[in-house]
Amino acid sequence: MDKYRIDSHKLHFHVERVNDWLAGRNIAPIYMEISPSGACNHRCVFCALDFMAYRPSFLDTHVVESCLADLAGLGLKSVMFAGEGEPLLHKDIEQIACGARRRGLDIAFTTNGVLLNEKRAEQLLPVCSWIKVSCNGGTPETYNALHRGRPDDFHTVFKNLETAVKLRQLHRFPSTLGLQMLLLPENRNEAVALAIRCRDIGLDYLTIKPYSQHPQSKTKIYEKIRYETLGLQKEELFSLATDSFSIIYREESMSVWDKGGRRYQQCLALPFWSYLDAQGNIYGCSMHLNDDRFLYGNIYRQKFTDIWFGEKRRESLAWVADHIDPQNCRVNCRMDKINDYLWSLTHPPEHVNFI
Secondary structure: OOOOOOOOOOHHHOHHHHHHHHOOOOOOOOEEEEOOEOOOOOOOOOOOOHHHOOOOOEOOHHHHHHHHHHHHHHOOOEEEEOOOOOHHHOOOHHHHHHHHHHOOOEEEEEEOOOOOOHHHHHHHOOOEEEEEEEOOOOOHHHHHHHHOOOOOHHHHHHHHHHHHHHHHHHHOOOOEEEEEEEOOOOOHHHHHHHHHHHHHHOOOEEEEEOOOOOOOOOOOOOOOOOOOOOOOOHHHHHOOOOOOOEEEEOHHHHHHHHHOOOOOOOOOOHHHEEEEOOOOEEEOOHHHOOOHHHEEEEOOOOOHHHHHOOHHHHHHHHHHHHHOOHHHOOOOOOOHHHHHHHHHHHOOOOOOOOO
């Protein structure tokens, strides 16, 4: 079971913010994705953000801390550190994450896990709601071919995860520890082996997700992948789940990828989240990085409050409403399920009172 609702959404738990939006108020975001580092220690063959060129840009610690203080005061609830690079490459990432948590923000990381050593885990586990590691092979050979990092990275990742699990158990840290695998032809026969490894070291879940072609990506090798014909030993995979270990197979998202199409006719989700890149730019959508029409401002030059409630963002939202056709957007984008929910609220079907 997907108790974390990874293949769904959680916006309906924020009724007050949604009601403010429905009333036409200019709301603060609930969630922000932050890219503390533009650099990455891997060159994954499927990287959606390869067009960002892995620039060695790092957010200034004091500037991002000031921005997060501003955001916490506005009503931001959560931050995920991920982005176009590897977040753990930032030299002060522990300081930034701990400071954000002290301000009441929920903290999470999506990382390749190579740099999640014992010292870093000891600092991050107490403040993180969850840490999710991207690992796309069940063997070192497949992992290395897809991730293109150092030869021993596969073993390093699982050593780090074993240490993190032990630390969590010893100190009763609250973090959920999971692993995600992007399902590809090269690794489809290794999902069971990967799940066994994850279960046996004490992770909370393995999620298996579909590929999604970013329109700006340089890589196109998986753009025609189809999951209905790829094949996977799902029954054996599901049999590995226990009371403490979940298998989250994102079948609905795979079906959306295969069949395409959306029920909603307008992108409505942008007011509920934002993206901060490694150069300090605030974007309305991560699919449109480097596109000035989605660029709201830069935290090196403005306070986040002034950016979010400023004219540039207002003009961007108006442009999106008039010009963006969701049918042409990235399939299974991060806001897809939220858009579906918001469209149903604003365009209800008949007979809604017959609950």
